Amino acid sequence: MKTKITEMLGIEYPIIQGGMAWVAEHHLAAAVSEAGGLGLIGGANAPGEVVREEIRKARELTKKPFGVNVMLMSPYADDVAKVVVEEGIKVVTTGAGIPGKYMGMWKEAGIKVIPVVASVAQARLMEKSGADAVVAEGMESGGHIGEATTMTLVPQVVDAVSIPVIAAGGIADGRGIAAAFMLGAEAVQMGTRFVVSKESIVSQAYKDRVIKAKDIDSTVTGMSHGHPIRCLRNKMTREYLKLEKEGRPFEELEYLTLGTLRKAVMEGDVDNGTVMAGQIAGMVKKEQTCKEMIEEMMAQAEALLGRK
Template structure:
């Protein structure tokens, strides 16, 4: 991707020399103005949100797991048509077509590739050889050490407060562990929504913060208004962790559907998963044999049973029901705990400007 150019609205484009009060290893590495990342949320982080985040000076990341390769290429080109700033694409490292998607990223000049799971050494090397910055998301120190040894340029560290699939270790415990363990830039995720959090993360040694729920709750987000309203109404206690969606710990808003899932037995859950697998197969264009191969890829190197893999078919369709179709009664709403602290829907530009102003005030208020 070429060096970011000044924007049409007169604000400086992101870049190593772009104006920022908080230059960090992250801003220098990827060429953004502010050490903020909008995470790649499935069905949420589409071209509109990603380009708005990028134009605001943050690193916007496009979610590709629910897209076909052709849809991914179209989405990348749409983002590029909306912004001259750097942006990224989030990939599933265990997807059978991961290399095809990597080729799209390289061909289209995307600046950053992020991963929800640790990519292979070979995939990292292929991206880096093409000049793409590689930033995996990890949830444990040993995973950070592994991808750093394989050549990752930075890592996003998500603590247990984060939305979606999550671990049990809080950000305030996990972040310093990872910062002390690796020499590459560390981006903190899980529990961040304002400038005070940015200053706290920088004090821990992070190079920036990544936020999902906070960017989901902006006026640039395509999430239906009725769903955003549910987030804004939620208290901290309304955000729960359940394993009933796909067999793995998943943080989301508590709802009638979540309660029903937790009451249902394994047989009912598996039957529901089969129906959702059939729906996702039709939506994605995958054959049953391809889906079985994807399941085998998920099993590789992991202690997962076939029942758990089948349950994983719940996730994309249950998320689509809420995040695209607006059916809070039929879908799940992945959420960080910070949903209970958010009460407005600013634009991405307003949000980023506010966070950076808050960070400046918080820094100035520190003793000395």
Template sequence: MTAPALETPLTKLVGVRHPIVQTGMGWVAGPRLVSATANAGALGILASATMTVGQLRSAVREVKARTDAPFGVNLRADAADAPERVRIIVDEGVRVASFALAPSRELIARLKDAGVVVIPSIGARRHAEKVAAWGADAVLVQGGEGGGHTGSVASTVLLPQVVDAVEIPVIAAGGFFDGRGLVAALAYGAAGIAMGTRFLLTSDSTVPDAVKARYLLASVADVTVTTKVDGLPHRMLRSELVDALERSGRAAALGRALRHAAAFRRDSGLSWAQMVRDGISMKHGRELSWSQVLLAANTPMLLKASMVDGRTDLGVMASGQVAGLIDDLPSCAELVDRIMSEAAEVLSRLPRC
């Protein structure tokens, strides 16, 4: 049975049936997962940072061949080839552009002039206020419970701060996986929820079965935050590799980062000059040291080792804390339908004033 739709400012803004977003996870959010999410009535976001420009155009066209529903593309605003990627979004008629880092005022204007909905991801109230003033259509707010690069403020504290600070739709991320969470986010004033780990753990996800099995076995205590992968706080499953990284010295970490930078250059098709320019942008945008910028080369290849190659011994597994609460692999359609049915049930049980 198809769950009833729930109209919110998010569903009206992007044209989807349900106020649920699948986040743009590198190596994970490819055409199959994105189109399955879109066909389920939610908003799927294609991850482009781990694709070449040519691969991105092919991936967008594959999603369009699989679904007529709206979807989005996640971009790195500080990437040297960001203008080329924006051109693809505009040319191909992609509905939404999302960003892991705040896009510039000029980039927001260019996308909006082309009819693209702009949704940056933020981790602090001041960042939400900035992009809202620049014309962003909505913001995705990730609390500290979320997977990947994360902050220290919990969703239940960060979300109301942002909702009170901006007048555009706010999407809540970090710690959400079911209908109860959706209702809670709506009660805080959010227009919907975004989920990464929960969509990673679906039958439509292309993540290898052995990796999914590791997630399903994890408890909440098995999800940790480390700075040893790329110098920034990064939430992931604890593993033998993570333990080894945390024991390793600085020289070993930098040497490993250089090897991974070379590997990512080959995979991405970028030149060393382009990677240096991206590093300069990253350093400026996040006020990182050069050693942290170099360590950031670890992330794409360590994630690829697990999410693509299935090597849990050689790769890292970015994860939200909710991994410890997930024990099944539904299809995207089953997951979205379940969440919306749960939300309707929860709403029906709330006392009426």
């Protein structure tokens, strides 16, 4: 399927894998790219040299294009911004901030810059600062979220900017992809579905928790202090929401969550860890390879869009 995004990024299918912290490492990124989508290595809070190593390991697994997600609030953002240039990465997505200070360096290196946005105002600002496209991410998604839903955000962003828009949040099958195209998107970004892929390195307990999730199993913590995060309900979220309701200070709540994503992803503690997943988790029912997922979703989307 050809779209402005597949042509811009040199990929076969208009599917981008989210740059999820602790999850989006070289195995997953390479597998998604090999299957015809765009895999991303999640920079998260990792030092530049760790990201460099991940890039080089991914290159051993695929010759196809893949990108890096640069988390702009990371203390290592400056280093990671340089590493992507030095390693010849051609696509960068960004989160948690405005990539303006790196834009000149990235553009000079021929990098396509695609920020994740949660509002029309952010999308316009990113276009003005030189972004090649934007990911309009609705609050259905896992992890850090905004306030608008995908259904309302995507068409408004499409109308507001002239650069291509990628839809994210609540998309996990061909119906979601087809719907995104109807809203004016040129591609989709997905995280939760790829979390349970066979190539994903997350603990089996994390995968099983996502697969067993029901439609009402996600919750949002941190709404009261302006740092909302969507994850699946467990012992940790119950404690967090109780303390949040009591009006406990942000620092105390933040301390409660320190290291909990790693605890769930790497150690399999899905009771006390943070199990980040989108509302669509209730529809994710099985482990598959990235290739099986992408081919299944694209066949369904193409049939719905009348392209087959």
